[in-house]
Amino acid sequence: MVLSGCAIIVRGQPRGGPPPERQINLSNIRTGALARRAPQSQPDQKDTPDEPYAFQAREFLRKMLIGKEVCFTVEVKTALGREYGMVYLGRDTTGENIAESLVNEGLATVRREGIRGNNPDQARLCDLEDQAKASKKGMWTEGGGTNTVRDLKYIIENPRNFVDSMHQKPVNAVIEHVRDGSVVRALLLPDYYLVTVMLSGVKCPTFKREADGTESPEPFAAEAKFFTESRLLQRDVQIILESCPNQVILGTVLHPNGNITELLLKEGFARCVDWSMAVYTQGAEKLRAGEKSAKERKVRIWKDYVAPTANMDQKDRQFVAKVMQVVNADAVVVKLNSGEYKTIHLSSIRPPRIEGENKDKDKRFRPIYDIPYMFEAREFMRKKIIGKKVNVTVDYIRAATSSSETSTIPAFAERTCATVTIGGINIAEALVSKGFATVIRYRQDDDQRSSHYDELLAAEARAIKNGKGLHSKKEVPIHRVADISGETQKAKQFLPFLQRAGRSEAVVEYVFSGSRLKLYMPKETCLITFLLAGIECPRGSRNMPGGMQVAEPFSDEAMAFTKELVLQREVEVEVESMDKAGNFIGWLHIEGVNLSVALVENALSKVHFTAERSSYYKTLVSGEEASRLRKDKVSPQFAPCFCLLAFWERTANYRAVYVTEITDTMHFYTQDMETGLCVGGLENLMETMRAEIAAQPPVEGSYAARRGDYCIANFSADGEWYRARVEKVQSPAKVHVFYIDYGNREIVPSTRLAVIPPAFSIRTLAAQATEYTFAYIQVPQDEDARADVVDSLVRDIQNTQCLLNVEHSGVTCPHVTLQFADSKDDVGLSLVKEGMVMVDVRKEKHLQKMRSWSFLSHVLSQLNIWRYGDFRDDDADEFGYKLKK
Incomplete structure (x- = not known):
């Protein structure tokens, strides 16, 4: 740094941090004093202006020396520690003498009072001064140089107008001081405004001033300041003044060698700041890219950074899935390639909500028609992505939150938050741009946000500017939707109209089971419960006055089939009649497919006798016959032995496993010997x-x-x-x-x-460890009895090879039967014979008889009807008789 025409600050090469500084004052010469601002704590004092040619002398040295290597000799050191000497440009004393150059240009005077005649260097200075006087250079020109005094402006009366007047065009400037890595003091040229500029979009670690007046640097604050100083201090730069919120001038400093803002981010000396990034004119995506690079390399302030998705596999972070349901304006259910269903929340956006409501009340389950713009948001997403393949990029996993003791709001489960795109369009950004959602504001240190957060903010700004959706000053749209589900009297009034209408348009709002749906009728603006005509579908579990009714076999499969085909799709319905509960009965078509026929063809329902008077009867019967011939699923058509069909399909496919662990709950873990x-x-x-x-x-x-x-x-x-x-x-x-x-x-x-x-x-x-539990046996409730069983299992099968067959699925793990590898005896049956456990009486119809599998397997082997396809109608009575006997 050049302090004045006769004083400079030098420092060596950095080694492990910013190097120490040293001030050198030039011997035997004097230059004019630069302007000095009066201390603000002393209002009675006035600002001191430049002396003639003081600034020109400083500029002469600045342009000659800044960033260059010099060699200096110290001639005198005062009691106060000030050092005086000679400075040479270059690495040794053969370089250009800086003091002589100043005197030769008429920018400095020689201190003749200290001249010694026998010192050739001092004598040369005197000669050079005489030559400058004779040539009338610099301060020796006529007039005294009053025109060289700057009109420095320390205060800008209206900084916002001043910034706006610059029209975001580059302004020439010299950086006079670096407060920290992201705040500088700049001299704007040619009008000599001295302004403090904060770099737009970023913030570096700072120096905090303590109560005793000392400064304590945050981690990497000194390094960030040195990084900026070594590149910008007293350099000629260009500054784009971009904004002035709260009297703070935001700008971007451009050096011929690069943009300091982006360099600070890339090297890990700064972090992005949302509130000022919006005004950054060079493109916010460049700032995010620089910060991302530093995070990935874990440099400087990011040395302990852990990415929100660091522990996820690549296939779990980015995948393609099919959208099955739009849950809300910020959440969808997708089907993965594996067949698994997963709920995905759109990152960093908040769906419409009613402002001013009591937060202690649970409003999340209000109908979407009651919340302004919620229906429009849901419809936008439904029409855009339902049933289509989308690209999902997981941004972060939001941990589960527990509800407070005083709040009635239930806890939120863990959420997978992601960016969902289709055809290159970010669905969250599209929602925000139409005013159907708002962007969440985060704490500065919160990295759990969308990977396209800046685009979301820009989209919200456009929506606010154009007054769209939630930001509109027009009246809020009201949707008066009548829910006549279960309302018998209202349903009777609607029935004749729907019957006369023939095919009516509808949207499937909810699927209760394979054949029971809730529909939204847009023209009639009502919600109805709709039952599929002509079929009898397996019933799912439901609460009954006498307790929970167990689900019939394949009810879940039927409901999943219906959901995948029609949920939230636009369909056509033909209403034929109504039941006594106010539910409409009829036919549902989607893209030319009759849902009743589709269920029958896929062996997920059987034809009901009421279909005989329908025009679709022949299609239903032929579909049922085709499914029976395929034998791809068990169909309820094969009554009256429907409860035993699942058992008849049982196949024993034992495979070798190695038992590694047995838990206190009688679950056990195995390793597959084949893999x-x-x-x-x-x-x-x-x-x-x-x-x-x-x-x-x-x-x-x-x-x-x-x-x-x-x-x-x-x-x-x-x-x-x-x-x-x-x-x-x-x-x-x-x-x-x-x-x-x-x-x-x-x-x-x-x-x-x-x-x-x-x-x-x-x-x-x-x-390699897979969890299983024993099928058809009860786990003892008594701890001591259960401990005895576990001890017996540990003794008999732990760390040994066994044979395993999966019998049926369970809530937490598959239920299996296990055989000893040598004797082929069943482990569970051995426990029953020893009186250590009891047989589990299953409530499911298709599993009730399987507990007697050792007896039934013998009976069925005699009848030779393991496959229901070999079962003939005249076998039914014979089988039933023998089984009963």
Whole structure:
């Protein structure tokens, strides 16, 4: 830095941080004093202007020296520590003498009172001064140089108008001071405005002033300041003045070598600031890209950064899925390629809501027609994406929140928040731009936000400017929708009209079961319950006066089929009649497909006798016949032995497994011999992984455990490393882990955990431990009795090879039968014979008889009717008679 025409600040090369500074004053010469502003704490004092040619001398040195290497010699050091000497341009004293150059240009005078005649350097200065006087250079020109005094302007009366007058065009400037990495003091040229400029869109670590007047730097504050100083201080730059909120001037400093704002972000010296990024004229996406690069490299302020989706596999972060339902204006249900259904929330947006409502009341389940613009938002999404393939990019996982004791609002479950696009269009951005949603504002340090957050803010700004949707000053649209579901009298009034209308347009709002739906009739603006005519579909579970009615077989499959085909789709309905509960009965068509016929053709319902008088009867019967011939599903057509059909389809497909763990609840974990141990997959992976860990041991305490993370854990029993999943972080000393390849659990300190090497993740080899429970036997409720059974199982089957067959699915895990590998005796049957457990009496119709499977298998083997396709009508009575006998 050049302090004046005769004083400079130098510093060496940085080594591990900003280098120390040193002020050098030029010996034997004097230049004019620069202007100085009066202290604001002393209003009686006045500002001191420039002395003639003071600024020109400073500029001469600035342009010559800033950023250059110099060599200096110290001749005198005062008692106060000030150093006087000679400065040479370059690495040695053979370079240009700076003092001589100033005197030669007439920008400095020689201190002749201290001249010694025998000093050739001082004598040369005197000669140069005489030559400058003779040539009338600089201050020796006629007139005294009054025209060289600047009219410095320290205060701008109306900074907002001043910034607006610049029209966001680059202004030439010199950076006079760097307060911190993102705040500078600049001299605007040619009008000499001295202004403080804060860089738009970013914020660097700062220096906090304590109560005693000392400054304490935030981490990397000094480094960020040095980064900016070493590139901008007293450099010629251009500044784009972009905005002036609250008397603070925001701008972008452009240097010929680059944009300092983007460089600070890329090197991890700054973070993006939402409130000022909107005015950044060079493109907010560049700032986000710079910050993202620093986060990925974990440099400087991001050294401890963990991305919201860091623990997710790539296939879980980005995938293509089919939209099955629009739950709300910010949530959809999608179907993955695996067939699994998943709820996705749109990142960083908030759906319409009624302002001013009591937050302690649960308003989330109000009808969408009652909330302004909620229906429009839902309809926009429904028409845009329902039933279509979309691209999903997960931005973050919002953790579950528990409700307070005083609040009636239930807890929110864990949410997967993502950016959903179709045909390159961001659905969230489209919603916001139409005024059907607003953008969530976050704390500055909250990184759980949309990856396209700036585009969302820009879309919201456009919607506000154009007065769209929620931002409109027009009257709020009102939707008066009559819900006549179950209203018998109202339904009777509507029935003749709907019958005369023939085919009416409708939207399927909800699917209760395979044949029972709730429809929205847009022309009639009403909601009705609609039952499919001509078929009898399996009934799902429901509450009855006598208790819960158990679901019939294939009721879930039928409902899933109907949902996938028609939920939230535009359909056509033909109303034929109405039942006594006020539900309409008729036919539903979607894109030329009769839903009743489709269910029958897919063996998910049977033809009802009432279809005989319908024009669709022949189509229904031919569809049912085709499904019977295919035998792809069990159809209720095969009554009266419907409750036994599922058993007749039972196939024994035993496979070899290795039992690794048995829990206190009689669940057990196994490894599949075909995919795991028998081919050496798991053993080879464990050996390779432990060898790599031994070669490069993890740093103790370097791993920060998070619930759901996959890691490696040092098992206390043998001191070996195994793959594990973090189930709970109670404290650094108590981390609950589950060993994914063996099924056992343990509480370990975080110092015995480490990051799982990528080569040994579950993508390389899936978790080998699979959870099962015994089919058809009851788990003893008494703890002691259950402990005896567990001890017996541990003794008989743990760490041994068995044969396993899956009998049916369960709530938490499959229910199976297990056989000893050598004797082929059933493990569960052995427990029953020993009196340790009792047979589980299943309530499901298709499982009630299976508890006697050992007896029934003998009867069926005699009848030779394992496949229901071999079952003949005249066999029914014979089978029933023998079974009863």
